[in-house]
Amino acid sequence: GAGVSQSPSNKVTEKGKDVELRCDPISGHTALYWYRQRLGQGLEFLIYFQGNSAPDKSGLPSDRFSAERTGESVSTLTIQRTQQEDSAVYLCASSLLWTSNQPQHFGDGTRLSIL
Amino acid sequence: QQQVKQSPQSLIVQKGGISIINCAYENTAFDYFPWYQQFPGKGPALLIAIRPDVSEKKEGRFTISFNKSAKQFSLHIMDSQPGDSATYFCAASRRSGNTGKLIFGQGTTLQVKP
Numbered sequence: 001g002a003g004v005s006q007s008p009s010n011k012v013t014e015k016g017k018d019v020e021l022r023c024d025p026i027s028g029h030t031a032l033y034w035y036r037q038r039l040g041q042g043l044e045f046l047i048y049f050q051g052n053s054a055p056d057k058s059g060l061p062s063d064r065f066s067a068e069r070t071g072e073s074v075s076t077l078t079i080q081r082t083q084q085e086d087s088a089v090y091l092c093a094s095s096l097l098w099t100s101n102q103p104q105h106f107g108d109g110t111r112l113s114i115l
Numbered sequence: 116q117q118q119v120k121q122s123p124q125s126l127i128v129q130k131g132g133i134s135i136i137n138c139a140y141e142n143t144a145f146d147y148f149p150w151y152q153q154f155p156g157k158g159p160a161l162l163i164a165i166r167p168d169v170s171e172k173k174e175g176r177f178t179i180s181f182n183k184s185a186k187q188f189s190l191h192i193m194d195s196q197p198g199d200s201a202t203y204f205c206a207a208s209r210r211s212g213n214t215g216k217l218i219f220g221q222g223t224t225l226q227v228k229p
Contacts, residue, residue, distance in 0.1 A: 004158070033217075042121075055214060056214040101146070101164070102215055103164070108157050108158045109158055
């Protein structure tokens with residue numbers, strides 16, 4: 001597609017429920033990143049995929065968070081037993097290669113609200 | 116060492132004026148410094164980026180100035196326009212570690228008054 005696509009754009013769920021967030025990167029981009037943006041804050045790195053492997057998971061805040069990528073394309077970020085502090089915008093980005101000078105292209109995010 | 120500190124938190128500029136946003140870092144391993152622009156409800160969009168072997172880069176009305184010895188870099192928006200009103204983020208990443216993850220500053224909300 002023309003850009004990075006994320007779904008759903010908004011998700012409201014009750015505390016304790018599991019949620020899945022989806023990212024469709026730009027076709028042909030080998031690197032995929034997930035970031036979290038709390039209200040009025042900068043972006044926090046969560047996890048990075050090179051192909052279908054995740055060499056850097058250092059930003060995942062707890063074992064309730066997991067992610068996978070399949071077919072070197074779509075990625076899913078799963079949050080189990082959601083807590084109110086998980087409320088944020090979850091952003092996905094992709095780049096052609098993983099190297100540091102490759103532009104990362106962002107989707108518009110999924111706004112997650114935990115009641 | 117992984118932090119990028121950004122200032123000011125908010126900025127109000129008159130149309131036609133110059134907007135200046137500053138960032139500082141500590142990790143000398145960082146080798147790529149992009150600036151992103153974000154409008155409400157949208158994802159960040161890359162504006163301009165610089166490598167540490169260059170002291171200045173200009174693209175249209177946007178200029179990055181880079182001071183390697185001071186470990187600081189800044190974004191200058193010349194002839195600021197109301198359409199430039201947005202949140203701006205500086206970021207940094209490093210070549211090593213098998214990841215191109217970006218470390219972001221906290222953001223600057225810019226308002227350009229007509």
